[in-house]
Amino acid sequence: MTALTKTTTLATDYFSVFELPRKLWLEMSVVEQKFLQLSWKLHPDNFVNATEEEQELSLKRSSELNDAYRTLKDPVARVEYLLAIEGERKEGEKKQQAPPELLEEVFELNESLDELREAKSAGADIAALKSRLQAAERNFGEKLGEVDAQMQLTAKDWDAALDNGADDAARKKIMARLNGHLNRRSYIRNLVMNVAKELEEA
Amino acid sequence: MGRIVGIDLGTTNSLVAYIDAQTGEPKCIPGPYGITLCPSVVSLDPDGNIVVGEPARKRLLTQPERTIYSVKRLMGRGLADISEELKLFPFRVDAASKNVIRVQLGEKSFTPPEVSSFILRELKNWAEAYFGEPVDRAVVTVPAYFNDAQRQATKDAGKLAGLEVLRLVNEPTAASLAYGLHEKRRGLVAVYDLGGGTFDISLLKLISTGEGDIYQVLSTNGDTHLGGDDIDNLLQAFVHEQILQGNEIDFSPHGEIAQELRKELIALKHKLSERESATLKFPLPNGETFESEFTRGMLDALIRPVIARTMTPVKRALADAQLKPEQMDEIVLVGGTTRTPLIRFTVQDFFGRAPHTELNPDEVVALGAAVQANILDRGVSNMLLLDVTPLSLGIETYGGAVGKIIPRNSPIPASAQDMYTTGVDNQTGIEIHVLQGERELAKDCRSLARFALKVPPAPAGLPRIEVKFLIDASGILQVAAKDVRTGELQQIEVRPSYGLNDAEIERMLEESIEYAEQDFAERQVIEARTEAESILAATAKALAGEPARAIPAGERSKIDATVAALKEAAAGQDYKLVRRRIDELNQATMHLAELVMNTAISTALKGKSVGEV
Numbered sequence: 001m002t003a004l005t006k007t008t009t010l011a012t013d014y015f016s017v018f019e020l021p022r023k024l025w026l027e028m029s030v031v032e033q034k035f036l037q038l039s040w041k042l043h044p045d046n047f048v049n050a051t052e053e054e055q056e057l058s059l060k061r062s063s064e065l066n067d068a069y070r071t072l073k074d075p076v077a078r079v080e081y082l083l084a085i086e087g088e089r090k091e092g093e094k095k096q097q098a099p100p101e102l103l104e105e106v107f108e109l110n111e112s113l114d115e116l117r118e119a120k121s122a123g124a125d126i127a128a129l130k131s132r133l134q135a136a137e138r139n140f141g142e143k144l145g146e147v148d149a150q151m152q153l154t155a156k157d158w159d160a161a162l163d164n165g166a167d168d169a170a171r172k173k174i175m176a177r178l179n180g181h182l183n184r185r186s187y188i189r190n191l192v193m194n195v196a197k198e199l200e201e202a
Numbered sequence: 203m204g205r206i207v208g209i210d211l212g213t214t215n216s217l218v219a220y221i222d223a224q225t226g227e228p229k230c231i232p233g234p235y236g237i238t239l240c241p242s243v244v245s246l247d248p249d250g251n252i253v254v255g256e257p258a259r260k261r262l263l264t265q266p267e268r269t270i271y272s273v274k275r276l277m278g279r280g281l282a283d284i285s286e287e288l289k290l291f292p293f294r295v296d297a298a299s300k301n302v303i304r305v306q307l308g309e310k311s312f313t314p315p316e317v318s319s320f321i322l323r324e325l326k327n328w329a330e331a332y333f334g335e336p337v338d339r340a341v342v343t344v345p346a347y348f349n350d351a352q353r354q355a356t357k358d359a360g361k362l363a364g365l366e367v368l369r370l371v372n373e374p375t376a377a378s379l380a381y382g383l384h385e386k387r388r389g390l391v392a393v394y395d396l397g398g399g400t401f402d403i404s405l406l407k408l409i410s411t412g413e414g415d416i417y418q419v420l421s422t423n424g425d426t427h428l429g430g431d432d433i434d435n436l437l438q439a440f441v442h443e444q445i446l447q448g449n450e451i452d453f454s455p456h457g458e459i460a461q462e463l464r465k466e467l468i469a470l471k472h473k474l475s476e477r478e479s480a481t482l483k484f485p486l487p488n489g490e491t492f493e494s495e496f497t498r499g500m501l502d503a504l505i506r507p508v509i510a511r512t513m514t515p516v517k518r519a520l521a522d523a524q525l526k527p528e529q530m531d532e533i534v535l536v537g538g539t540t541r542t543p544l545i546r547f548t549v550q551d552f553f554g555r556a557p558h559t560e561l562n563p564d565e566v567v568a569l570g571a572a573v574q575a576n577i578l579d580r581g582v583s584n585m586l587l588l589d590v591t592p593l594s595l596g597i598e599t600y601g602g603a604v605g606k607i608i609p610r611n612s613p614i615p616a617s618a619q620d621m622y623t624t625g626v627d628n629q630t631g632i633e634i635h636v637l638q639g640e641r642e643l644a645k646d647c648r649s650l651a652r653f654a655l656k657v658p659p660a661p662a663g664l665p666r667i668e669v670k671f672l673i674d675a676s677g678i679l680q681v682a683a684k685d686v687r688t689g690e691l692q693q694i695e696v697r698p699s700y701g702l703n704d705a706e707i708e709r710m711l712e713e714s715i716e717y718a719e720q721d722f723a724e725r726q727v728i729e730a731r732t733e734a735e736s737i738l739a740a741t742a743k744a745l746a747g748e749p750a751r752a753i754p755a756g757e758r759s760k761i762d763a764t765v766a767a768l769k770e771a772a773a774g775q776d777y778k779l780v781r782r783r784i785d786e787l788n789q790a791t792m793h794l795a796e797l798v799m800n801t802a803i804s805t806a807l808k809g810k811s812v813g814e815v
Contacts, residue, residue, distance in 0.1 A: 039588055040413050044615065044675045048368060049581040063615035063672055070612045197642075 014068035024155035088175040137195045151181040204338035206579045208571025213274040214398030215239040217568035218325040221576040228569035233328045245269035246307040254324035268308040276314040278352030319362035339366045341575040345400040346372035347424030370676035374404035376570030377536040389531030397537035399429040414584030421522040421611045423515035430539035533557040598635035598644040617672040628659040730780035734772040749797040764790040
């Protein structure tokens with residue numbers, strides 16, 4: 001059994017758990033391999049016959065490892081996490097105001113959703129409304145794809161800034177852009193989910 | 203420390219398995235009938251004894267009001283959850299049930315964890331009789347899609363049965379352990395597990411590394427109310443309809459006839475898995491006999507909707523793991539229901555490859571549980587199981603919405619922190635409502651627990667309480683809170699919304715002694731005494747007989763002394779001493795037994811010719 005002492009602490013952040021720099025492009029196979037390797041060492045299975053203190057420590061360490069793995073595996077969660085540890089995103093920050101350039105479309109969409117609900121409760125024909133909403137759903141779905149593409153580009157800028165040793169101001173600028181993408185993404189994603197839910201119920 | 207076993211606590215049948223030290227292979231332990239399957243049926247005798255397994259199953263026909271089956275469907279559930287179950291299953295729920303359901307068996311009522319504990323105790327007894335040693339620890343399997351309350355209820359059942367449950371392991375994951383060990387194949391594996399009452403699909407990656415084999419669950423999905431029982435119910439409704447077409451019969455006063463018919467229909471279902479058609483003959487209460495020919499096509503038409511319901515979770519699991527059906531390298535079928543040809547065909551068609559059926563689908567989960575038990579027992583191993591949580595964990599937020607903090611299919615153990623503060627000055631408590639499920643609104647998710655954080659009086663927004671949620675390797679939630687400003691830790695008792703609290707478990711533990719069979723040592727004493735009595739009686743009879751006269755005086759006094767020693771030992775509690783004295787008496791009476799035997803033979807041979815012998 002591997003001795004698990006208090007000094008076997010995990011690194012301070014999820015990137016260093018996997019001995020990686022805080023870059024947004026990750027070689028997933030490296031992460032996977034490191035994850036399995038650390039799992040062998042930390043998993044509670046190895047500590048069933050150990051002292052209670054060691055058991056608790058193993059539970060804590062292995063859950064931290066799993067949290068790190070789960071977060072870094074998901075590209076969006078990875079960006080959110082990076083901004084959080086860089087102090088550029090507050091816990092639970094999700095701006096719910098519509099991005100200005102989308103205002104008009106969002107307004108139209110909300111109108112269609114209202115009409116759909118009204119038509120449903122009045123028992124009216126909703127076929128036309130449904131197809132309009134389906135078109136809107138596709139439209140916002142595409143926008144979601146665009147945001148993701150933009151986020152990838154900005155992520156590359158971030159990695160390049162790290163490589164070039166860019167100064168704090170330059171980094172903060174990139175992070176502000178990433179923050180914008182995240183907010184926009186979460187807003188559009190909520191819209192798409194709402195429309196999908198209404199359509200499903202219709 | 204006693205021995206450790208793996209237990210499959212199933213809806214229809216339960217099994218217990220261990221690792222054979224010689225071969226290193228997992229093996230199921232047979233019960234007193236020589237069969238490894240223990241029907242998950244419990245009955246209460248009029249004199250207060252608990253009967254479990256095959257004899258209890260027989261009582262479904264003779265004493266249905268004192269007998270219960272499929273109790274797993276009630277584990278960790280509230281009264282409001284089970285209205286559908288009550289339409290289909292003859293559960294007699296105690297009307298006075300509160301948070302935790304109580305079911306009526308004769309004049310007494312029990313909670314589902316208690317009923318399950320009777321089954322676990324029976325299996326514990328099987329294993330102890332088999333090993334001749336006490337068993338005190340177990341790995342127990344649960345459906346992968348079981349929520350926290352259902353898992354907690356299963357763990358409680360283990361505790362009530364006198365077992366330390368070292369780990370709850372998901373059934374499909376356990377099956378994959380047994381499968382991987384047996385087949386030695388690696389790659390992406392889909393486990394399709396359709397049992398008596400639950401359906402699970404798990405997708406795993408089997409990886410060989412320098413340190414050993416890793417079984418990594420990528421995603422899991424399922425339906426905890428879908429299984430062979432549903433097929434039986436459909437078949438029963440179908441045949442009822444047919445019977446009623448030709449006869450005017452009210453089945454309701456004939457609980458035992460309905461059970462008898464159900465038994466016949468299950469047999470019919472099994473026959474139709476083997477051949478294309480079968481005949482059902484059933485005597486009706488009006489003296490007539492119902493006779494009808496059934497084809498596999500008829501059964502297929504009935505069960506197609508059930509199979510269709512399994513495919514939604516299969517597709518979700520694949521989507522969550524970002525995999526396509528054709529990427530799976532191996533398909534493993536688990537659960538007795540997967541013997542149905544239409545299921546095999548449907549699964550094969552969907553994944554585009556033939557499923558594995560080498561391992562007995564009834565035993566494979568218990569075998570896997572034994573493998574995991576062995577891993578935990580040894581503390582170090584060349585196998586490692588990495589599982590996931592099946593359902594997202596969330597906290598109720600403003601307006602009844604759910605904020606997800608640990609998404610489904612996260613590897614476990616998993617944790618999440620959340621920071622809380624107050625909304626008004628001098629607020630002294632913050633209510634937290636923990637939920638499990640995928641829906642957006644709290645009312646549509648499973649309520650796991652509600653608790654209040656204690657906050658010292660302060661201006662609004664100033665207190666900062668950090669709450670840490672942790673899902674352990676068994677998939678069970680733990681909560682801890684810390685006041686960030688003072689660093690003070692808060693002990694949080696998570697009172698499960700639909701579970702037993704510690705006090706209730708303590709009380710049940712005390713009560714359970716009333717129902718429990720004697721513990722291992724006690725049973726050993728009783729068995730040794732019984733054996734002593736019979737050998738003492740046989741010796742006394744032999745000594746009184748004719749052949750005993752040929753025994754020399756010295757030998758005779760030796761026998762008398764040994765008899766006295768055994769009698770003395772049998773009056774005490776040391777079963778090992780009793781056994782030793784029995785052996786000594788056997789030794790001392792060897793000559794006597796020979797003489798008795800010879801006399802018996804010569805008596806028997808008297809008057810017979812050599813040819814006849």
